[in-house]
């Protein structure tokens with residue numbers, strides 16, 4: 001189908017973009033989710049503001065123990081950045097699992113988190129990394145944690161007129177892994193698990209597990225994390241903790257997987273992610 005007619009502006013400065021967004025225009029980044037939605041008439045914005053030509057939004061920098069990633073940085077740039085691979089390998093690994101080469105070359109980190117697709121990959125890593133998002137409006141700027149940002153299916157803490165300006169993740173010395181059960185046609189996650197952990201005096205510490213695909217919003221599996229803290233990390237301990245990954249969560253069901261099957265997959269992939277992270281300690 002063909003999208004409804006719309007106005008298109010490609011500003012060169014952030015101020016100009018934010019001014020137009022304050023008047024009700026909609027941001028366009030990679031267009032990998034928005035354009036298909038417009039073609040299907042699931043979205044019909046009257047005015048699109050393309051963020052792609054604003055140079056100030058495209059950077060990856062290290063400062064103060066964190067990586068600061070501009071919103072228009074593509075999945076491919078995250079995946080292939082020596083800085084991200086070296087300083088936050090979980091994020092680079094997660095980016096490498098998104099869609100296909102074409103999608104990774106067009107889709108952006110800011111567009112992906114703002115879209116908040118319940119099957120998107122980044123949100124699992126953002127939860128495990130305790131990422132923060134800088135949200136910018138025409139006359140405001142605030143920083144929101146991943147825990148507060150992902151509110152519900154396709155719903156975030158963004159207010160009208162705001163954009164995700166920057167993603168902040170820690171320089172991460174822990175061992176980590178992202179494991180994903182692919183939906184074979186689209187590549188989206190039926191479930192995806194991001195795990196990071198450290199080992200001190202032979203015991204697991206600082207375990208963080210982010211889950212996507214299972215429910216309306218990505219979340220941290222705190223019961224499973226607690227079950228692993230202080231343990232040696234035997235196969236039995238990992239299996240028992242992974243069984244808690246869907247505890248208290250209402251799982252989604254669709255043509256690809258029933259709720260019970262998704263929960264089962266989540267425990268299987270959680271065990272795989274923790275084992276893979278442990279192998280990298």
Ligand SMILES: Cc1cc2nc3c(=O)[nH]c(=O)nc-3n(C[C@H](O)[C@H](O)[C@H](O)COP(=O)(O)OP(=O)(O)OC[C@H]3O[C@@H](n4cnc5c(N)ncnc54)[C@H](O)[C@@H]3O)c2cc1C
Pocket residue numbers: 026027028029030031032033034035036051071097098099100103106107108109110111112114115117119120121122158162163164165186187188189
């Ligand atoms: C064939 C295909 C396969 C895919 N497979 C996967 C997959 O396996 N895993 C996965 O995670 N994703 C997958 N995707 C989605 C892809 O990662 C998209 O890039 C991503 O979801 C949206 O990013 P975008 O930059 O294209 O945003 P757009 O499509 O441009 O925008 C998406 C939404 O976010 C808003 N928006 C965009 N940028 C901002 C911003 N900076 N601040 C605030 N709001 C903003 C837009 O207004 C729109 O509502 C796939 C997409 C396709 C087409």
